[in-house]
Amino acid sequence: MVNYAQLLLPDFSLILCGYLVCRFTPLNRSVWQPVESLVYYLLFPVLLFQSIVKSPVDIGAASGLIAAGMLTGVAGIALAYSLPRWPVLGKHLDARDHAASAQIAFRFNSFIGLAIAERLAGAQGLLMIAVLIGVCVPLFNVAAVWPMARQGEHGFLRELVRNPLIVATVTGLVANLLGFRIPGWIEPTVTRISAASLALGLMAAGAGMQFGLLTRGKALSVSVLAIRHLVLPVIAFGMGRLFGLNPVQTTVLLAFSALPTASTCYVLAARMGYNGPYVAGLVTLSTVLGVVSLPFALGVLR
Template structure:
């Protein structure tokens, strides 16, 4: 499948979720429940199952892990730096900074399977395991500082962190899931991606994006231009194995996390502004990921 068509099935699922939410009896309350089901059960099971089923050779995955942490670290530093730009509203920045470095894990794992099969999913699950805690910490920090909230409780209760850490520990200890539990877990995990992608579509809205258009351009520029460029450099400098390089570049070019809106609302940020950023980032990601993968092939 060509890069241009690589994300078409996933994009169609996002469009389907958008249409169902707005033009059918399956309105917003239904998708709120779907999001909770995916976030608290289906997606953690998928992450756990993906990690535990694939051997993790530390030597082979160390450059991959380093590249992922470098990409996220650059995104965090660049997004925090925007706070110092003249005219940036502190509330908008605290709410939207997370958009520049967080990533949509549903799209990541759906894409990983196409790029590298089961092994690609395991590599991406490892990136998620390492980067989700860092991203959550960095996303909560400006909101907590701005609104006076505590962030450790949110981090320690995050189901994605718990499931990925549990999967890594079980993998390193050599624990394997036996029948009939293994097929049941696999089927639960398989339901996460289509439902998660449709839930992304159901949540799309432009809302209050125009409250800070210059800040929005900066945050989206980091997410969809700077981080893929960092990835292209990182896979060469860190000598990431060729089979893992498309996974790293796709990871860097992903649309931002759809749950950014939920976090902003829960911690007193500007929810409509973040919803607009998530919507534009989703559209940009679907268009730009094939372009960055093509750029990787040109450099190979």
């Protein structure tokens, strides 16, 4: 567990660096908000597309990992959706806050996931996590948008079609299956953009951390974070055993299950007219809890 904590230190150091730079230098939120948009709409989609298309995807060999990852995510979605129906707990949940924060329980920070997978298992780990991202991001984004679209008056399909992560993953998978490869003359540029997205994405995640409004909806907060950081790693452990995954696949799956939630959760909630600062507080706490849940999944469960 200590070795995994040391392995993850560089990535969480970048998150801490982003937080400190944003809070204690002139490079405040007015600087980092455009950086988040740059990463979200351009840099990260390029990284995702490149990670998926640069190596042939063996669907047969990856089928067990894909199934285990998707079933783990579906279990998280089901648990998050079911919270209002739980005895006692359901009576204390605000419907709009639940609609906005249910996504915290199952979405994941792809920036951190890609950085950690490469550190854990090199190019093979990077390809595996890219495949998981490719198949899970559309499903998880559908699940994130659905309760807010139902509570509000937003076009469900419009929100999905405009999501850059869904566009990048779908086009990447289609390009891979069609045998498309990035031309050699442009690959160095694409690689540099991809590398920049990881560092900037991690720092932007830190810059976006907000501890305000965490006292609001304590029962809801504890529930969605417990699903994200405790229940899902345990479910992933069971899925790994059920599908007989090899050691590298198991490592990637456990890391995937214990990631902090997506930093874009609060962007989505705010854009759809929900309580953005509350969701931002949950994202912040999830990022901090990732320091514990990732070593727990990789060092204890594994």
